[in-house]
Amino acid sequence: MAPPAPPPTTIVPHRRLITASVMLAMFIQTLDSTICIVSLPYIQGSMSASADEINWVLTSYVIAAAIMTAPVGWMAQRFGRKRLFLICLGGFVTTSMLSGATQTLEQLIVCRLVQGMFGAALAPLCQATMLDIYPFAQRAQAMAIFAMGITMGPIMGPTLGGYLTDAYNWRWVFYVNLPTGLLAFIGVAIFLPNVPPKAGLRFSWYGFAMLAIAVGSFQLILDRGQKQDWFTSREIIVEAVICGLCFYLFVVHMFTADKPFLPPALFKDRNFFAAIVMVSCVSSVMLATASLMAPYLQQLAHYPVLDSGVAMAPRGFGTMVAMFVASWLGMRFDQRKIMATGLLSLGAALLVMSTWTPNVTQLEMMLVLFVQGFSIGLVFNPMTVMAYTTLSPALRPEATSVQSLARNLGSAIGISVTTFTLSRGTQTTHADIAAGITPFDRVLQSNDAISRILDPATRKGAALLDQMITYQAKIIAYNNDFRLMALTVLPPLVLLLFMRRHAKPE
Numbered sequence: 001m002a003p004p005a006p007p008p009t010t011i012v013p014h015r016r017l018i019t020a021s022v023m024l025a026m027f028i029q030t031l032d033s034t035i036c037i038v039s040l041p042y043i044q045g046s047m048s049a050s051a052d053e054i055n056w057v058l059t060s061y062v063i064a065a066a067i068m069t070a071p072v073g074w075m076a077q078r079f080g081r082k083r084l085f086l087i088c089l090g091g092f093v094t095t096s097m098l099s100g101a102t103q104t105l106e107q108l109i110v111c112r113l114v115q116g117m118f119g120a121a122l123a124p125l126c127q128a129t130m131l132d133i134y135p136f137a138q139r140a141q142a143m144a145i146f147a148m149g150i151t152m153g154p155i156m157g158p159t160l161g162g163y164l165t166d167a168y169n170w171r172w173v174f175y176v177n178l179p180t181g182l183l184a185f186i187g188v189a190i191f192l193p194n195v196p197p198k199a200g201l202r203f204s205w206y207g208f209a210m211l212a213i214a215v216g217s218f219q220l221i222l223d224r225g226q227k228q229d230w231f232t233s234r235e236i237i238v239e240a241v242i243c244g245l246c247f248y249l250f251v252v253h254m255f256t257a258d259k260p261f262l263p264p265a266l267f268k269d270r271n272f273f274a275a276i277v278m279v280s281c282v283s284s285v286m287l288a289t290a291s292l293m294a295p296y297l298q299q300l301a302h303y304p305v306l307d308s309g310v311a312m313a314p315r316g317f318g319t320m321v322a323m324f325v326a327s328w329l330g331m332r333f334d335q336r337k338i339m340a341t342g343l344l345s346l347g348a349a350l351l352v353m354s355t356w357t358p359n360v361t362q363l364e365m366m367l368v369l370f371v372q373g374f375s376i377g378l379v380f381n382p383m384t385v386m387a388y389t390t391l392s393p394a395l396r397p398e399a400t401s402v403q404s405l406a407r408n409l410g411s412a413i414g415i416s417v418t419t420f421t422l423s424r425g426t427q428t429t430h431a432d433i434a435a436g437i438t439p440f441d442r443v444l445q446s447n448d449a450i451s452r453i454l455d456p457a458t459r460k461g462a463a464l465l466d467q468m469i470t471y472q473a474k475i476i477a478y479n480n481d482f483r484l485m486a487l488t489v490l491p492p493l494v495l496l497l498f499m500r501r502h503a504k505p506e
Contacts, residue, residue, distance in 0.1 A: 017190075019130065021186075021188045021191060021192070022130065022184070022192075023146070025126060025181075028180050031157050032153075034161070035158070037158050038165060038308055039305070040055075042169070049105045055223070055419055056109050058291065059223055061112040061119075065120040066408035067211075067216060069401050069408060071261075073398045075121065077197065078197055078203070080196065082188065085122075088119070089118075089184060092119045096174045100173075100174035120408075123404040123407070124400040124403075131388065146384060156313070157290065159309040159316065162306050162309020162312075163309055202259050206261075208261050211246075211247075211261065214242075221243065222417065224236065225420065271387060271391065272387050274386075277406075278492040279410065281410060281492050282346075282376060282488075282492070284410040288481075289353075289482075291415050294308060297311055297312075300478070311369075315373035318369070322342070322373070323377045340496055342376070343379055346372060346489055349369075350486035351482075353482040354486065387399070421477070425477030437456075
């Protein structure tokens with residue numbers, strides 16, 4: 001994806017302007033993964049879509065970005081990093097504008113799919129550029145800036161989306177990319193050095209096809225499993241077989257082919273392998289939490305769309321503060337200890353969220369979300385540095401693509417799994433609560449106004465009683481989802497024990 005990094009002594013002209021330009025591109029790409037979350041109920045009503053169908057607006061974007069991230073390394077070297085950067089940035093902004101102008105759900109999903117394909121290259125291109133223009137001694141600060149772009153987009157997306165939807169309408173969550181995208185496009189076109197392409201590079205289309213089919217099939221299983229009743233459905237069984245077979249063929253091809261799609265040496269490096277698992281886990285929490293909090297605040301706590309976006313804003317501020325703190329601490333302390341602190345505090349914040357009810361005070365909610373954002377920042381910055389500590393510079397192009405693939409795939413899995421568990425948890429909890437309500441209940445046997453209103457023998461009473469049970473079942477299902485997400489910090493904590501320490505620069 002990128003040419004070999006320049007020597008540490010090389011002075012790159014206009015480094016600050018290059019940094020600002022690529023980070024603007026990085027910001028709008030990650031912003032679009034969550035900016036429409038708080039607007040989904042409005043889009044759903046406008047498009048006459050069901051709850052399951054509207055989730056494709058999110059997952060189509062994320063999974064397209066995940067699939068198309070893998071070949072970015074080859075495309076950047078084959079066609080030139082700057083040319084690819086400009087093509088993808090221009091296509092991303094264009095499809096964003098088209099998404100805002102769509103009239104049907106099918107049109108919106110297609111536009112989001114293509115937008116994700118164009119946006120897939122932006123994250124690895126930005127990361128490779130930052131690694132190349134900064135010397136080793138300043139890499140922690142550079143990765144702090146890069147990690148801020150990755151995390152600030154998804155975290156600030158709901159807040160900005162809530163404001164735009166309240167002040168204008170949901171279409172502006174897509175139109176907002178135009179001014180920022182134009183600034184990034186002009187900056188990249190003027191300041192980013194032009195590296196000549198390498199015309200003779202080979203590309204493993206077989207390896208890419210197997211990986212893309214495996215990822216796509218896996219996402220279909222996650223998105224359609226609940227609706228199709230999982231493995232009682234022939235469709236889900238076929239998709240599972242295709243996913244497993246294609247992934248197996250991809251792994252065999254990687255270890256046996258002369259020119260594999262991804263070099264096996266990437267996964268032999270302990271630090272890098274641990275980092276891609278960690279980025280998947282943390283990304284799943286980061287995006288899934290946002291996708292859960294928006295409907296929680298609007299549907300259960302009855303927050304207006306703007307207030308729900310503002311309530312989620314402290315996550316972004318927490319991440320911003322943590323990026324600078326982690327960058328400063330990273331040059332003085334063991335990066336693994338910083339990540340362990342962030343993971344433990346992230347798990348603690350999710351456990352606190354698992355005890356919430358819609359009556360939780362806004363102050364407590366914002367404090368916990370600030371801690372969650374701060375924890376994510378403490379993890380992402382040192383994790384990005386540690387991933388490349390022991391990795392050969394020759395593997396950097398493919399490494400940045402794989403790390404972006406892991407982040408997008410983790411985000412897609414997080415949304416799909418929490419959506420499924422929320423729906424299934426609501427159904428099972430509703431059944432459990434309803435089983436305990438009988439005509440012999442003392443409340444229903446009394447002769448006061450409440451018993452008459454809730455009389456299940458009447459159509460109005462049965463409907464009202466069912467509504468109350470569903471409300472309580474949703475609260476419990478949300479709590480279980482947050483408790484489930486708290487468990488995702490355990491694998492990264494274990495992997496920290498196997499990572500080599502980051503050597504301090506002289």
